[in-house]
Amino acid sequence: MLGIGISRASFTGVALAMLATTGFAYAKDATMSHIQKAQFGHTPDGKAVEIYTLTNKGGLEARVMTYGATLVSLKAPDRSGHLADIVLGFDSLEPYVTGVPYYGATIGRYANRIANGRFTLDGVSYQLPKNDGPNSLHGGDKGFDKRVWTAQSVEAKNGPELKLTYVSADGEEGYPGQLTIHVTYQLRNDNALSIEYQATTTKPTPVNFTNHSYFNLSGDFNRDILHDVLMINADKFTPVNATLIPTGELRPVAGTPFDFRKPTVIGARINDDNEQLHYAHGYDDNWVLVKTHPNAMSTAAVLSDPETGRVVEVRTTEPGIQFYTGNFQDGKPAGKGSVYKYRTGLTLETQHFPDSPNQPSFPSTILRSGHPFVSHTEFIFRTEK
Ligand code: GLA
DSSP states (O other): OOOTTOOOOOOOHHHHHHHHHHTHHHHHHHTSSEEEEEEEEEOTTOOEEEEEEEEOTTOOEEEEETBTTEEEEEEEEOTTSOEEEOBOOOSSSHHHHHOOSOTTOEEOSBOSEEGGGEEEETTEEEEOOOOBTTBEETTSTTOGGGSBOEEEEEOOTTSOEEEEEEEEOTTGGGOOSOEEEEEEEEEOTTSEEEEEEEEEESSOEEOBOEEOOEEOTTSOTTSOSTTOEEEEOEEEEEOBOTTSOBOSOOEEOTTSTTOOSSOEEGGGSTTSSOHHHHHHTSOEEEEEEOOSSTTOOEEEEEEEOTTTOEEEEEEESSSEEEEEOOTTOOSOSEETTEEOOTTSOEEEEEESOTTGGGOTTSOOOEEOTTSOEEEEEEEEEEEOO
16 A cells, blocks of 8 residues: 555665665656645535545656546646646536536446436336436436545556545436446556456446546647547447437448548548537547457557647447547636637547447446456557657
């Protein structure tokens, strides 16, 4: 265990010897992989919220708070080594508590939409809150993004790690079974942010977890994301109806604005006359990832910003990814010194397909007791010329 508020170095005997002889430069180096804890505020009902700063040996820094197990900031270098925050978020707790756009949050019990907030499991029907038109979105009125989690920092050789836990009561937001979920963030020394989800339940329940970070690789939150270049490793996607519920079809991307098999500028086709783009006012769809076997860890997407050279590769064990271009961002509320206008961030939400509990042909999202759930996603950062 890492001490609370104490930086813990991981360095070799050689580095130690050099530290003894060369002083500050190596002392600085030696403290580069560590975790620090601080207070971030209180929820309206008086619960303390903490924020943990994870720093890896390369100087990448991720801040994660216990409210919503939320990634608040993530600093990564550009091609000249300049670090900048590349995820949208806020400097204080209040906007996270009062706003609803899920910035950086862990989403559950069911990420994305369930049609009419209703599903039937083992012959019993369940009604969930309808918080998105006729549908239930991102776990209901008070999903995992609006809960205070407990956190434990973990010593790990390959980078600082933070394990967050939440116990969701049987019946919470209409879902059956007491669900215990652990989300572990690790900022690996090879410049990857790894997010692992583990869960167990006391009764069968649908589960679907994701992280809802809005990326803007430029680090300049006054710029939109339309000039960034995206590859999605998918040859099909799940088209939706007007309320953004999948129709059940797995539609080939070939010949559509949804074909990102080759790296493509995001803004190139976003305003095409296309029913799916009209429904969501831009991209907001689930792509069916190419997999060698269903739970294989494989590349889902690669996003790059030509101006700064920053690149992020997303790898996951999940079968799908929701690519959303911030179509509902409206400039409110403001964060980190910027106003988040239309399309200043994009999400790459690894997930099972939306509305799976009502779609028998989609991979199952039903978790049963005695069968622990595990899912893993990693965001790998690098630069290109
Ligand atoms: C997901 C959904 C979007 C939207 C955002 C949150 O990405 O697919 O439709 O609800 O979350 O604003």
